[in-house]
Amino acid sequence: MSECKVDTALEAIVGKWKHKILFHMIKQDKIRFNELKRSIPGITQKMLTSQLRELEQHDLITRKVYAQVPPKVEYSLTEHGKSLIPILSMMSVWGEEHVKHVESLYRETDEKA
Amino acid sequence: MSECKVDTALEAIVGKWKHKILFHMIKQDKIRFNELKRSIPGITQKMLTSQLRELEQHDLITRKVYAQVPPKVEYSLTEHGKSLIPILSMMSVWGEEHVKHVESLYRETDEKA
DNA sequence: CTGTATCCTACGGGATACTG
DNA sequence: CAGTATCCCGTAGGATACAG
Numbered sequence: 001m002s003e004c005k006v007d008t009a010l011e012a013i014v015g016k017w018k019h020k021i022l023f024h025m026i027k028q029d030k031i032r033f034n035e036l037k038r039s040i041p042g043i044t045q046k047m048l049t050s051q052l053r054e055l056e057q058h059d060l061i062t063r064k065v066y067a068q069v070p071p072k073v074e075y076s077l078t079e080h081g082k083s084l085i086p087i088l089s090m091m092s093v094w095g096e097e098h099v100k101h102v103e104s105l106y107r108e109t110d111e112k113a
Numbered sequence: 114m115s116e117c118k119v120d121t122a123l124e125a126i127v128g129k130w131k132h133k134i135l136f137h138m139i140k141q142d143k144i145r146f147n148e149l150k151r152s153i154p155g156i157t158q159k160m161l162t163s164q165l166r167e168l169e170q171h172d173l174i175t176r177k178v179y180a181q182v183p184p185k186v187e188y189s190l191t192e193h194g195k196s197l198i199p200i201l202s203m204m205s206v207w208g209e210e211h212v213k214h215v216e217s218l219y220r221e222t223d224e225k226a
Numbered sequence: 227c228t229g230t231a232t233c234c235t236a237c238g239g240g241a242t243a244c245t246g
Numbered sequence: 247c248a249g250t251a252t253c254c255c256g257t258a259g260g261a262t263a264c265a266g
Contacts, residue, residue, distance in 0.1 A: 004132065004133065004136045004205055005204075005205045005206075005207075005208030005209045005211075005212065006132040006136065006201055006204045006205050006208055007132070007133075007208065008208035008209075008211055008212055009204035009205070009207050009208035009211065010126075010127065010132065010204065010208075012211060013123075014123065014127055015238085015239095016238080016239070017239095019117065019119040019120070019123065020117065023117045023119070032247085032248090033247070033248050033249075034247065034248075037248095044239085044240065044241075044242095045248080045249065045250090046239085046240080046241090046242095046249090046250085046251090047238095047239065047240075048248095048249095049248080049249060049250080050238095050239090058211070058215065059214065059215065059218055065248095068247095069246095069247090070247045070248085071246085071247050071248055071249080072247075072248090073247080073248060073249085080211075080214055083207065083210070084207065086203065087200070087203050087204060087207055088119055090199065090200050090203065091118075091119045091122035091123070091200060092117055092118045092119050092122070093118075094118075094122050094196065094197065094200055095118030095119055095120065095121035095122035095123075096118045096121075097196070098118075098121055098122065098125060098171070098193075099118065099121055101172065101193055102171065102172065105172060128258085128259095129258080129259070130259095145227085145228090146227070146228050146229075147227060147228075150228095157259085157260065157261075157262095158228080158229065158230090159229090159230085159231090159259085159260080159261090159262095160258095160259065160260075161228095161229095162228080162229060162230080163258095163259090178228095181227095182227090182266095183227045183228085184227050184228050184229080184266085185227075185228090186227080186228060186229085
């Protein structure tokens, strides 16, 4: 952690929906727009589009358009995007532990009260 | 990455200054308020305080107040906070690679133009 | 030295309607 | 199906002043 580039990493994955999008693309290597939309409750089309565009700009995902009617667009992780998997995985594990940890803290203070 | 707790992890470390604060506390295990302020260019007192409070609420850092005049307050990582180090470290490495990667992409497109 | 207290603004994100 | 185009709002974060 010489000079702190955590900023850069965070920039790439922060955004209310980005990690959820990435999550689905880790599970499923090609995924369509509406498939994503259905898989992520609460997301709007606008948000889905804009977050996808940002991920694309960071070269984390690819957008493949099929010249068809009706349109078909598939999103998938780039190789570079796949390099994020270990980090996301660690964060997920840490997140679970963090929840437990914080809960146990609350339990302690409750017991005192 | 069973069910995605990346959210939780992100919540804990997202915030414009949090990872910078953490970074300094990794390098230096006890650090004072003004020391942090001086080490983090651009941060305001308000922001430093509020980010410190949030980190404290997540039990990532401890606040130790010395009963003195003038006041002295030392911040340090909790054990739980230290469990974040590997993640931050990975993110930092990835961040550096990401910068290079994106730069090389720009170079390619420049060459085409 | 280590903070609060205000006030203010930019922008991430939501709701809704429209389109090739 | 896979998107734009608008309009709108809450809140994270900045500037500044004051305080124990």
